[in-house]
Amino acid sequence: MVTTDERALLDHTIEMLDRLYDRDSTVAEVLRVLVATSAVPGRTELYAAFEDAVLRLREVEALDASPERKRGLGCDATNDLRKLVADELRCDAEENPRQRRKLDQASGRGGPTG
Numbered sequence: 562m563v564t565t566d567e568r569a570l571l572d573h574t575i576e577m578l579d580r581l582y583d584r585d586s587t588v589a590e591v592l593r594v595l596v597a598t599s600a601v602p603g604r605t606e607l608y609a610a611f612e613d614a615v616l617r618l619r620e621v622e623a624l625d626a627s628p629e630r631k632r633g634l635g636c637d638a639t640n641d642l643r644k645l646v647a648d649e650l651r652c653d654a655e656e657n658p659r660q661r662r663k664l665d666q667a668s669g670r671g672g673p674t675g
Contacts, residue, residue, distance in 0.1 A: 563653045570598050571646050578643050581635055587628060588635040592618040595642075607645060614642040 563571065577594045580586035595618065599611035617638035621631050 563649065568650070568653065571650055574598055574646050575643065575650070578636075578639055578646075581632060581639070584632060588618055588622050588631045591635060591639070592622055595639075607649065610642045610645045614639045 573594065577586060577591050581588065581591045592615065595611060595615050599608070599615050618635055621634045621638055624631060624634070626634070
C-alpha cells in the first residue's frame with residue numbers, strides 16, 4: 562500500500578500531467594513538479610519512471626520549439642510515467658480499505674448511503 566503522503570504526491574503528479582495535456586501547464590511547470598517529486602517514491606520502478614520522465618522533459622524543454630510543440634513532446638515523454646502512476650493509484654485503491662471505500666463511492670457502488 563502507498564502511504565498517505567505518497568498518494569498525495571502521486572495524485573498531484575497525475576493532476577499536473579493532466580494540466581499539461583489540457584494545455585493548462587507548460588513543460589517547465591510539469592518538469593519542476595516532477596523534479597521535486599522524483600526523490601520521494603521509494604519503489605524502484607516508480608523512481609526510475611520519474612527519473613526517466615525528468616530526463617526526457619529536460620530534453621524537451623531545451624529544444625528551440627514552440628510551446629505547443631513542447632507540450633506535445635512533453636505528453637509523449639511522460640506517457641509511461643502517467644500509466645505507471647495511474648496503475649499504482651488503482652492498485653492501492655483496490656488493496657487499501659480506506660481507498661476502496663472512496664473508489665466505491667466514486668463509482669456509485671456503495672459507501673455510507675449505498
